[in-house]
Amino acid sequence: MARPLIFDAHLDLSMNALEWNRDLRWTVPEIRASEQGMTDRPDRGNGTVSFDAMRQGRVGVCVATQIARFVRRDSPIPGWHSQEQAWAQTQGQLAWYRAMEEAGEIVQIADATALERHLGRWAEAEAGSTSVAAPAPLPIGYILSLEGADSIVTLDRLERACAQGLRAVGPAHYGPGVYAQGTNAAGGIGENGRALLREMERLNMILDVTHLCDESFWESLDAFAGPVWASHNNCRALVPHGRQFSDEQLEALVARGAIVGVALDAWMLVPGWVRGASTPGNTGVSLEQVADHIDHICQLAGNALHAGIGSDLDGAFGTEQGPADVNTIADLQRLPALLARRGYSAGDIENVCSGNFLRFLRTAWT
Numbered sequence: 252m253a254r255p256l257i258f259d260a261h262l263d264l265s266m267n268a269l270e271w272n273r274d275l276r277w278t279v280p281e282i283r284a285s286e287q288g289m290t291d292r293p294d295r296g297n298g299t300v301s302f303d304a305m306r307q308g309r310v311g312v313c314v315a316t317q318i319a320r321f322v323r324r325d326s327p328i329p330g331w332h333s334q335e336q337a338w339a340q341t342q343g344q345l346a347w348y349r350a351m352e353e354a355g356e357i358v359q360i361a362d363a364t365a366l367e368r369h370l371g372r373w374a375e376a377e378a379g380s381t382s383v384a385a386p387a388p389l390p391i392g393y394i395l396s397l398e399g400a401d402s403i404v405t406l407d408r409l410e411r412a413c414a415q416g417l418r419a420v421g422p423a424h425y426g427p428g429v430y431a432q433g434t435n436a437a438g439g440i441g442e443n444g445r446a447l448l449r450e451m452e453r454l455n456m457i458l459d460v461t462h463l464c465d466e467s468f469w470e471s472l473d474a475f476a477g478p479v480w481a482s483h484n485n486c487r488a489l490v491p492h493g494r495q496f497s498d499e500q501l502e503a504l505v506a507r508g509a510i511v512g513v514a515l516d517a518w519m520l521v522p523g524w525v526r527g528a529s530t531p532g533n534t535g536v537s538l539e540q541v542a543d544h545i546d547h548i549c550q551l552a553g554n555a556l557h558a559g560i561g562s563d564l565d566g567a568f569g570t571e572q573g574p575a576d577v578n579t580i581a582d583l584q585r586l587p588a589l590l591a592r593r594g595y596s597a598g599d600i601e602n603v604c605s606g607n608f609l610r611f612l613r614t615a616w617t
């Protein structure tokens with residue numbers, strides 16, 4: 252089977268560049284080597300993502316985030332002390348994406364025309380890959396998203412962000428948010444959240460329900476009539492925790508035509524992960540569990556049209572908290588064989604790897 256194109260629905264690329272100081276033009280081994288001896292973060296020296304590794308794995312399209320949280324003065328969760336600071340952080344992240352565009356590493360995809368043009372380039376390169384001359388590296392397509400909407404100081408910023416190419420918004424991240432309540436928090440979306448969703452709907456933005464606590468999840472689904480996806484979210488039936496979706500939530504998403512990207516963060520793949528004690532080795536976490544979560548979504552849906560990949564690789568964790576058989580993001584190409592062994596057809600596998608998210612965008616952007 253030819254290696255399918257992979258659409259990764261969640262990567263914090265700019266966060267890695269600006270907060271981890273990783274130049275993603277380096278190879279993964281080069282980035283790891285540069286972090287030897289650093290102890291400021293648990294994932295130092297364990298990164299898995301670089302542009303080179305993405306190209307090796309045919310991860311030709313991704314959803315790339317802007318991310319910055321606002322927190323009150325006494326919050327135990329880290330974050331910025333004003334929404335304006337959070338806005339400035341996301342604008343800095345955008346400046347990095349623009350710089351990588353100028354360097355020819357990535358290309359922004361913000362409409363259907365750009366999407367088809369980009370897919371055409373990658374298909375052409377794959378078809379011509381047997382030629383003798385080494386082809387110039389292809390730019391990786393990225394769709395800009397916002398993980399947690401706290402940086403939207405006032406709603407008119409959303410229109411500005413839309414003009415910058417922002418196409419998907421997750422109203423909350425971890426903890427309480429300005430517009431919705433996120434993972435480990437509780438409560439609904441309130442008038443702020445409803446106003447945000449109305450504006451997103453007017454701008455035809457995608458609602459990313461990832462990280463919403465249950466109450467905010469259900470209220471958001473009710474209040475929002477536009478396109479909905481879950482960029483990186485696993486199944487509560489397999490790993491009991493509010494960060495994962497219940498079967499009822501997954502079924503509601505399928506009914507809305509959503510795609511759910513399965514994430515590779517180990518604590519979301521296997522139950523009972525203990526930070527600092529559990530390891531890929533002693534838990535046996537591997538891409539098999541990623542396939543389990545994908546399969547659970549497909550079984551609930553009754554087809555393979557609603558599951559995808561939202562790896563979240565290097566989303567504040569590295570190989571110390573990822574599947575044992577994932578050394579770099581290029582190893583996402585091991586998934587097709589695992590799915591094939593479970594009886595998935597070539598067409599189903601292609602849909603899970605990229606087809607479902609691409610179909611979703613083609614529909615959302617017509």
Ligand SMILES: [Zn+2]
Pocket residue numbers: 398462483563566
């Ligand atoms: Zn996340």
